[in-house]
Amino acid sequence: MSALLEVQDLVKRFPLGGTRKTVQAVNGVEFTIDRGETLALVGESGSGKTTIGRCVTGLIEPTAGTISFDGKPMGRGRDIRSKGLRGRIQFVFQEPAESLDPRQRIGETLGEPLRYLGVTRADRERRVLDVARRLGLADSTLDQFPAELSAGQQQRVGIGRAVITDPELIVLDEPTSALDPTARAEIVDLLIRLQREFGTAYLFISHDLSTVRFLSHRVAVLYLGTIVEQAAAEALFARPLHPYSVGLLASVLLPNPRLKPSSAVTLEGEIPSPIDLPPGCSLAGRCPFVGERCRTTRPPPTAVGPAHYVSCFHHERVAALDRTVDHFARFQQESNRLLSVGADGN
């Protein structure tokens, strides 16, 4: 049966005020998400990951390309608010404080999506209580205002509001990057548990590789509006094949002085502005493997393994990098040793 969400050749350009130039945010992106699966969109600023998330939820109208949900294309006649789709796709935002109406009590905010599904008041209150408990929020929180909650609690309410309509897909736009490390870990555990219980698919947008690695089934690496590499999570983290994926993975700082970030692939310079994109591969200016072809033609996605695509002419040379770039396995081993001792107070 067809995938839950299918995005074909999605393009989005924003007009730049006062001039004819445009910001090329998304330049032809394709991916699918199956039921209960988590696809992570990984990229840095200007990669277009947030724009894609907002196109999928109908907050922004795409310039070109089609987005189909549950087999049927979304568009003018069938958008996120129409009867058939209402409540089936939800959104969780990055800034916890800004995603809650300051003048509305928590209980009211949690139950609001049910109002638009015509759920009766009694049912609403029951489901709000149930979700609040599932999120680990005390019942008294329901009478409080957002300003009285911690960032972690606010984010839980944001997630609760999304989960309460039992949606098939939740788009999460960097839900953890505004939180402290301990709160971030709690939210990630919560998301995994909710997915296991409700079977909700996630489109998880983030620039934080360690969180992505932990909770996603498949990963798509985005650079300046194009997917440069897409694969199953373990495959990508074990053997990244695009120079940008390698560079991204190499610059992750792990909390262990002995695991230095590797300098196998260092991406020099800055991310160019998405206003006037270079013709060829957009990484050409920063890539150590750059060749003549890279500057002129855009490398097409080529299959290099089971559902593993990479858009780079030199991906064999990247594959040939013998030094493993990824110390994560060793870090996980060290961290398990360290955490398994002392919790019981001896």
Added chain:
Amino acid sequence: MTVGTRFGSDAAAPATRVDAPWRRRLRFFFAVLRARPSFAVGYAIVGSVILVAVLAPWIAPFDPLKADPSVYLLPPGGRHLLGTDGAGMDILSRILYAPRVDLTIAVLGTLVSALAGGAIGAIVGYYEGQRAWRRALSATVMRSADVLQAFPVFVFAIALVAVFGQSVRSIVIAIAFVNVPIYLRLMRSQVLSIRQLRYVEAAYVAGASDLAILWRHIIPNAIAPLVAQLSINIGWSVLLTAGLSFVGAGVVAPTPEWGSMIAMGFQNVVTGQWWPSVFPGIALGLTVFGFALVGASIEVLADPARRRILSGSMA
């Protein structure tokens, strides 16, 4: 194993309502008045002006309309505390009756313009920049607001009064008409910024209709600055009404109204009798000052950031 089920629903005691939120807000409001005496002065002035307007018949020493030529232009003091004007009417009584006219005109005028301006501003602000015809609608409305505001306000008001005839009703219409662009612009800019906030987008994604979004999320968060402007605007409208009467285009004599009283006393000032013009001016100035203070306090209390600074400094 879900964290949620670790404790049952009955275990949690229902949250006792220690302090109803409105009682907490009221206590905070009075604490603010103690901390900022100027706000207290503002509410005191506005309160007493309204009180005076209501109780005028009982507290005014003379009938405001009785002209007794035998006692014209008496200086202040004696039976006529603030003296009498050129027509022999008691100035104090007329000052006490005046807010009935001045305030009704100003309050009605600004309320009408706030409601009209606010509503149009909200619709224009919400639909601006979206589908084609909505963008055209908001552009025309904004350009006509520019046209309205390019008019010289005072002459425009006089012209309106001339068109609708010299009555209280037409002054109210003039004031409403002149103030509409202020609220329209204020509400539009509020709505434009609020509609992009995340919680509005969350409601959109959850399937809320435009009306539900406007009514439940945008307007409640956009109201506060409007109320602050309302208070300042009432004061300004009282000034405008007095100005209209001064040039003879406002409230017709002998109805007691501060502006026309000042106008009637105008010739006497040059020849030394200052009181028929000066006292009504003081009453008018004080009232407008009161409303300005009230407006300033609402501006501070309505803005969460400034409220936190205020409560910090009150500790």
Added chain:
Amino acid sequence: MMPLVRYIARRIVFVVPQLFGIVLVSFFLVKLIPGDPAVMMLGPTASAQSLAELRDKMGFTKPLLEQLTHYLADVARGDLGTSWQTTRPVTEDLFQRFPATLELVTFGLLLAIAIGFPLGVAAARLKRGVTRKVADYYGLLAGALPDFWLALVLIYVFYTVLGWIPAPLGRIDMAILPPPTISGSLVIDSLLAGDWEALRSSLGHLALPVLTLGLINAGPILKMTQSMTERTLSSDFVRYAEMCGLPRRVVLRQAVRAALPSVVTIISVLYGFLIGGAVLVEIVFSWGGAGQYAVQGVLNADLNPVLGFVVFSAVLSLVTYLIVDLIYFALDPRLRA
């Protein structure tokens, strides 16, 4: 400076429809003013037949649309019709009267800036203390006083009691011959002509009205300067400047510099408002300005002066807004993206 030229072009394109809108609205508005101009002109005793003739000549009987197109053509040619009160073309009247209003408003606003701006900056810097209290109360009080009332009080104090200034009747002493008009401002013209007598008298007459407008309008300027400077003083980049140990005066200068655009805006809004708004002060001082001329027009249903004045002041305020935008453009590099 390509962006600047494009910016001006876009602004000017906006002005044309606005002007057209103003003329349109004021035309229909004035047409609604009750009272038959013909009767006003010939007096109630005139015969019906001569009234009809006059109406025909003035074109009042033609359908409204035709009158409008006729009127628009005239305005385009700069002909704003004649005022039956002064029996002279309205354009001529306005050119003769507008300089009086502009002189009054300009000097008044300059005084308001001289009072409001420094006081506003000082108030923003001092959290407590006398100046802060004075500034807070002055800001609110000045905006609350009716300007025509303050004018009367000043006349009583400085003329009736102290006698320091000449009688509040017009812009210059009756006995003195006004200097040749070059700029339209008596003060400047008498300076240019070196006529000290006329200068002394025009300054004397100008003193009180300018003081009135200055004291009243210093309020809003002070409040805006204070609130904007306070906001920039507590902004991130000023806090960072403190952290870098920049001297106090440099930090303050940067804060005021960043607050300038909003202060310029309030001044331009006030200028646009006062052109029509200073009429009350004009009446108290029988200044003979354009505002007074328009008010007489409305009260006596003499339509052309009202229309002429509205169009004139609209053009003036649109021009001031354009100038303000340009100043904004110069002050804030972020607009020159």
Added chain:
Amino acid sequence: MVAAPILDISDLWVSFPAYRAEPVRALKGVDLAIPPGEFIGLVGESGSGKTTLARAAMGLVPPPGIIERGQVLFNGRNMGQIEDEARRAVLGRELAMVIANPRAELNPVVPVGRQISNIVFYHLSVSRAEADRRALEMLRAVRIPDAERRFAAYPHELSGGMAQRVVIAIALACTPKLVISDDATSGLDVTVQTQVLDLLKTMVAEKGASALFITRDIAITAHYCSRIAVIFAGEIVELAPVATFFERPAHPYSITLLAAFSHSPELRLRWTRPPEVDAAPIPAGGCAFAARCVRRRERCLAEAPLLRPLAGGRSVRCHFPVDESVT
């Protein structure tokens, strides 16, 4: 003889009065000394008081905060009581700050080159031409591409990474003795972050200055600092050289911070106390971390632990630290 510390904070208490409530104690007796040439990492979550500590080090506690007790000595001068003029001579010249989101904190209407030149001009009282020359030199030192053109650029025209380099140029323009980085790279992308951190570390080391890296992200301290201090609810709970700290953190809170990076939820759950709705409120006198500590015992509730030294140059504020023998 150990060199005198550049920054010596002893028993510092800072509190913020609150309306109708107990004043909020942001710092509760902090002791921290930074010897010359050393890079200290200060790790804490939001609300732990780390930014208040940075501001207190400069004597600029944000109002209405006040220093209740203790003192902050920078190069021997008490920053709490220093007069305004004297403080201005120190800040930006000897004690420099690198801030988090530069595009909001640089003056929007002044070209960046000029802002660097201002610091040199006012602090070193050199001619404007000399100050401009030094500013351009600094722009090149922080490796901003084509420095001449960027000299006249405005903050909003720069990318996040470049704006951050300008701020580093400002901080190091007058060769300070101590550089405080207040979460300086939190706003940057991962690939740019490592470049900026490397740049900051090498340039500060070249100038022989010491640095205080304040951050939420413990991983940064692992690679860029020599010693690490963990702060929780206004108290330093653990202070240790980086190597020994990451080998075996002693304080339960330090372990919870590291657990946040682990990918085994079961182990992480072992270090988080289950939420008890009707738990007895923690008495004020006890350890601040007691409410969240899995190793909590009676003594922790009754008596607040002091920061006491352990082996290996480490000190910890806990009655029952996880000691080395259990490896």
